[in-house]
Amino acid sequence: MISRIYIAPKKVSTKADSYLIDSKLSKKELIKLAEMLTNPTLEDYFINESPKINNYQCAIEIGFLPGVTDNVGHTVKEIATDLLHLKKDFNFNVYTSKIFFIKEKEIEKVREYSLTLYNPLIERANIVPIKSNKINLPNEIPKVILKKKKPVISVSLDVEDAELIEIGEKGIKNEDGSRRGPLALDLSSMKVIKEYFSKLKRNPTDIELESLAQTWSEHCKHTIFANPIDDIKDGLYKTYIKGATNLIRKQKGKDDFCVSVFSDNAGGIIFDKNYLITHKVETHNSPSALDPFGGAVTGIGGVNRDIIGFGLGSKPVVNAYGFCFGEPNDKRPLFRDKGKTQKMLSPKRIMDGVIKGINVGGNCSGIPTLSGFVKYDDRYRGKPLVFAGTIGLIPRNLPADGGKKRPSHEKKAQAGDYVVMVGGRVGLDGIHGATFSSVRIDSTSPATAVQIGDPITQKKLSDAIIKEARNMNLYNSITDDGAGGLSSSVAEMARECGGVKIYLDKVPLKYPGLSPWEIWISESQERMTLSVPKNKWKIFYNLMKSRGVEATVIGEFTNSGKVVISYQGKKIMNLDMEFLHNGLPKHHLITEPYKITTPAPLLHKDGNKNSTKTLENLLAQNNISGFNFISQQYDHEVQSSSVLKPTTGAGLINTDAQVFRPVLNSNKGVVLSTGVYPSYGDISTYHMASCALDTAIRNSIACGGTLKELAILDNFCWCSSNDPKRLGQLVDAVKACYDYSIGYGTPFISGKDSMFNDFKGYDEKGNEVAISIPPTLLISAISVMPDLYKTVSPEFKNNGDVIYLLGETNDELGGGEYFKMLGAVGNSVPKVNLEKNIKTYLATEKAIQKELLASSISVNSGGLGIALAKACVGGNIGCNISVSNIGCLTADAKLFSESQGRILVSVAPKNVKVFEKIMKDIYYVKLGKVTTAGRFIITDTKNSGHRVSTIKVVETTVKKLTAIYHKFSNSQK
């Protein structure tokens, strides 16, 4: 029996909620349930009858497609079971939808409008007319009904190469001839698999092939970073990333603060004698392109689990995000197919959805979203980049049996331990997510790759593990079920003890009918795998149960050297661990030289033109102006740890670095910052990387971070990584990472790559379009600061404070925001001078230690002019400065060059003497003063013949700059 409950606001409203109840409930029970769903002050309920709807013509009902996670539905089921004392196996399902009332009458127009309300990949829309103030919606429930199929098939690899290629690219053939979706295995991998099974004298089963595809995917194995490339025989990762870290750790000796790097789900460094800080940054680009909201929620949820899966379980204490979007006003449509039936979402829709996703994912989990950036570039319209990061906190030692302690970053599944899956159930969601993200987006991209997050299920899981089970020493190992689902997590953990056997029919499912291979590789969210000793299972199970967390034994860890899976009493997978993990053939990658020439714009030769308008226009660019519309909707105060927030000062400018207090009874702070310059890569990926690194470090130092205790993370988002020229660019960027991380002594502790951020589809006219993202490297920095009370914020503070520019300015406008505004790229890309910058940074650290700085802002995109404008807007206070001593440069270069290594500070007059003494060995320029009058004045000197005169280069008001700075953000609210 299906009943419908409407909940409508008491006041006239444009929408109502609907709950379809699939169950045998009595009228009385339905009323009780409806009452529970209603807030009597605000709402009324209607059971199996329409609410009265005045003044509207049409209703659009938006609900989920079958199988898509319906979080509200789950909650209603849970509370109804509690309220009505229903038995656990009572047949009871709830399907929720939202109903929007529309004044428009014409169905076609309503249908068109409805497309702005829902995403056809995950939702469905019902449009009905409103007759006599009532609606009559069909009681259709989106129940998943799967066709009965053979649970396991064997796949013959004794076929022509063409078929092997076909299987690798499009997937295993179903009985009806259709293909199951990409395995992303190339011919050489397929041949190795063929050979392995011919030795065993049998065909692989579908689940064995799918399992190998997951484990060998670019997403899991990072083949491009692992394979030999040119003459780098150990590959990029081992040689340059890990290589740099190893060297730095050795050089640091007893000051080495790395504890667990590159070996776990996240990197871990020392916070103090009691705690470690852990950090991981992920990307979730492909899912976010198709379903921005779901992609972003699961992105942040996934990286939270990476932290929970660090060591024996680290507690998420801060979330970070980074977005690269197409221009939000870009309305040009893109299609995934030639027939133009699969429309891509517009950059604005993607942006709104992603922002909301991080909002829900972070806010619901009680993790402050403190740190973030957003960049816009036309080339992200085919595929956005969504970075999601989490910082965790874990005691260095945890209770062990017999009153002993065990180091928290070490874990080891033991043969004989139960394999336990906890959290959500398994459905068809996220099938082929890992292999899908290893290829470009086109019309064959599977919709089942889309997943929806359920933050509360994860929150319950997280609390039960991190706050209770971990401290009770109830498990030996833990890892996240992320890309590749169980196939990845279980096989990874099996390495700790040497084998595993799984009973796949024990895995709890969302709905019946899944094939074993689907259960094994599904990426259904909010799950983790633990290894629980048999004698602790009962306590563990009871604890999880009392916390509303499902926990199931699905197998046992062994030391057999094999991954064995049974299903309905039959062995359906039997693979050697050695082959599964190390069988992937190596490819020798080759790069090709590439040459980039990008013309510079024509500029005024005269260095003394008035730049007021230019500065104002530059401040209005969406890559420079504020994004408080995002910051304000993310909870950055929960856990009571904020020190330097996402926005600061009277003028609420966005900060380039953030500081928080992870341990409430300690005065130590943690500083987070990032550096990312995709546009510099248009000239040189080497300098793009070195500048990203320098900027992440500088942003941190500017507010109180310390070089001595600063670690970094890399996220490479590349495009067309099978193109030798793109690989050439990659090698250059990686080499810069090596050079500059060693130069600064800042080790990489974790990283991630996403190598195929390409879109291939069609434009409005049906013409083929290929859009690749610009190679993008995000460097995130994490630093421990000894005394958080010494944090310096970026905005100017007091009238009369003296303004200094630390570091040298050169003519380096290439690839910068000023040239971009003029429609050009140029060649003079900023370069990093290690030696000089280190001196500047150490001097800055000292000045902050001695509390000499009133404000400090890192000079980034847009150069000095923009840094000054932001410091003034932030402080709602003016400045009067001269750029005449900056050097022999044009006014444009002085104001807008993006030379690295520079920090703009202000110092109270009483501290000037001590400050200048500390700075005596570094290059600095005294620029002028902070002024209370709300004027923003920059002057220069002009030599005409033998007369030197002062001229005003920029003259405007702080009020005007403030309006400009927030204009874009306000337009997006």
Added chain:
Amino acid sequence: MKNKKPKIIIMSGYGLNCEEETKFAFDSLGGKADIIHINDLIAKPKMLSEYQVLVFPGGFSYGDDTGSGKAYANKFKNHLAKELEEFLSRDTLAIGICNGFQIMTNLGILPGALAHNKNGQYIDRWVDLEIKNKKSPWLKGITKISLPIAHGEGKYTTSKEGYKNLQKNNQIAFKYTKGEICKFQNLEYNPNGAKYDIAGVLAYNGRVLGMMPHPERAMFSHQSPLWYMNKKVSKEGKGLQIFKNAVKYFSARGGSAFGGN
């Protein structure tokens, strides 16, 4: 004789998430706070009688599904209605912060309801508050205070009639007002559109307080947006006063209000 520390029960589970910092606030002021999962309280309901202060902390119980605070309140009511009534009949204190406030209105122990913010969006920022009730044990010695808010459903809603009753019974705890933060950052004083600018209300003679702003997120001076303008201030944040009042309410009387006897 040394006064006994008041015992504070802080509810947790199903997505509540401010329990740890709330415990830190109480403990640092001489209270003895325990974080108790709702299922553990349901299993041993008598436990409630051992406590003097009941706290519903902030969070996102049940992800705000079906309306903020509704589901958690229903679960509490289903299993613990009697115990709650008994608890409130003693000389005890109770506080609901943010989601906790939403839970308390759904429990029916505080008047009114919390609706979606007027702009339909989640808002995280600081607000200024003016204290309207000087007698509540929670609010002693405070006349104005600035605290952060972070919510999507914080618009306090009540009818004209309801408002009259609130006034008559002296049940308004805080109102949003244009104070130092709003002036400093040029912000709207009532960001969520709360009716009559109400940010928090009282019941049970001022012993039960519900509030949208988060006092536990103003424990340290560095949390205030104004801190960078003048760092030479006490390290203690203004929000602590609310917790201090609760601890004092019991310890000042030497534990005479000790529960159950």
